[in-house]
Amino acid sequence: MANIRRLDILRVRNLREIQIRPVDSVNIIHGKNGSGKTSLLEAIHMLGLGRSFRSAKLEPVIATDADDCVIFSELEEGVTIGLNRTRREGQVLKLMGERQRSWVDTARHLPMQIINSDSFSLLEGSPRVRRRFLDWGVFHVEHEFALAWRKASKCLTQRNLLLKQRRLDTDQLQAWDQELAQQGQHIDQYRRRYVELFLPALQKVLPELIALPDLKIRYDRGWDESVDLHAALQANRERDHRYGATQSGPHRADLQIRIGKNGAHEVLSRGQQKLLVSAMKIAQSLLLHEISGIKGVYLIDDLPSELDMDNRRLICGLLEGLGCQIFITCVDARELENCWSEGVRAGKFHVEHGKITPF
Numbered sequence: 001m002a003n004i005r006r007l008d009i010l011r012v013r014n015l016r017e018i019q020i021r022p023v024d025s026v027n028i029i030h031g032k033n034g035s036g037k038t039s040l041l042e043a044i045h046m047l048g049l050g051r052s053f054r055s056a057k058l059e060p061v062i063a064t065d066a067d068d069c070v071i072f073s074e075l076e077e078g079v080t081i082g083l084n085r086t087r088r089e090g091q092v093l094k095l096m097g098e099r100q101r102s103w104v105d106t107a108r109h110l111p112m113q114i115i116n117s118d119s120f121s122l123l124e125g126s127p128r129v130r131r132r133f134l135d136w137g138v139f140h141v142e143h144e145f146a147l148a149w150r151k152a153s154k155c156l157t158q159r160n161l162l163l164k165q166r167r168l169d170t171d172q173l174q175a176w177d178q179e180l181a182q183q184g185q186h187i188d189q190y191r192r193r194y195v196e197l198f199l200p201a202l203q204k205v206l207p208e209l210i211a212l213p214d215l216k217i218r219y220d221r222g223w224d225e226s227v228d229l230h231a232a233l234q235a236n237r238e239r240d241h242r243y244g245a246t247q248s249g250p251h252r253a254d255l256q257i258r259i260g261k262n263g264a265h266e267v268l269s270r271g272q273q274k275l276l277v278s279a280m281k282i283a284q285s286l287l288l289h290e291i292s293g294i295k296g297v298y299l300i301d302d303l304p305s306e307l308d309m310d311n312r313r314l315i316c317g318l319l320e321g322l323g324c325q326i327f328i329t330c331v332d333a334r335e336l337e338n339c340w341s342e343g344v345r346a347g348k349f350h351v352e353h354g355k356i357t358p359f
């Protein structure tokens, strides 16, 4: 379990000073446009991953008239996570009061899924978005993955630097090729193993939301299936040199999502796309729970858009079934009122001009 018991937010966008005690099940964040609902979800996201889902830059999140922002949370079993982001000195992420050099450990404590208007990019965006989706799952179930990924990234950076030089230093290149090939093979194994678990999990969830008999999801590891990565790197050296960057490897993997012969985004309506993406994210959480007993936190921004009432109810029903802590926004609380089963005690938080009142 990874539930948030207390959340303090200071100077994040228009949220001046917020303190809430969320419930373990459903937290409905409602309020007018521009009141601060997405900012609240953004703050939670930053705690888990050290970054916003709206901006890659550090500064836009800090309130315009402030020099820093602070987010603090207390999870179950007294685990604390704090983040202080400043304009001048970057950010400090702390777990149990200890400064973290990366987001790896906080992310493990707070496995977070987000469903918002950007979620469509999982279908229509670049392979990078799908790799991030895939790696979220792999990261949480294969604990060696983060280290392999860090090592592979270092190799890639060094290899690409060499490839940018006019004359190739083949000795140095050889050393990086070997290490990259080794880590790349590991990453591929972890991802492949995960996809084999993920697809049946998706088959359980998807029919509850939408019938898509022609859906095909295929993992592409980022280099030719018929050769190992070392051979692929060697064979493509000249091409890589021309591009000044490595063209094959785990950084080029993809999860191809198709309906028949077409990309899913080329065929499905917006509402259908939202259902498919939601099913994929719910399947990941289901799997995480099955494998490790961990329930994640769900951030759901503006579920009502693109979805009719029946489909909202279906998604809410599935989310509720996961037993995860949910933060879900809407303009009018009535939009989500009838979406939960009778026993669920939803917490309601009204946001108005950056202030929050529980009701």
Ligand SMILES: Nc1ncnc2c1ncn2[C@@H]1O[C@H](COP(=O)(O)OP(=O)(O)OP(=O)(O)O)[C@@H](O)[C@H]1O
Pocket (backbone or CB within 6 Å): 012, 013, 014, 031, 032, 033, 034, 035, 036, 037, 038, 039, 040, 059, 060, 061, 062, 063, 064, 065, 331
């Ligand atoms: N750095 C910042 N400092 C202060 N205010 C900001 C900053 N960045 C954005 N804002 C403002 O914060 C307010 C809250 O934005 P937010 O996106 O959280 O609203 P929202 O409640 O999700 O609205 P909507 O229903 O339209 O999605 C907006 O008025 C926005 O212009």
Ligand SMILES: [Mg+2]
Pocket (backbone or CB within 6 Å): 037, 038, 039, 301
């Ligand atoms: Mg919003």
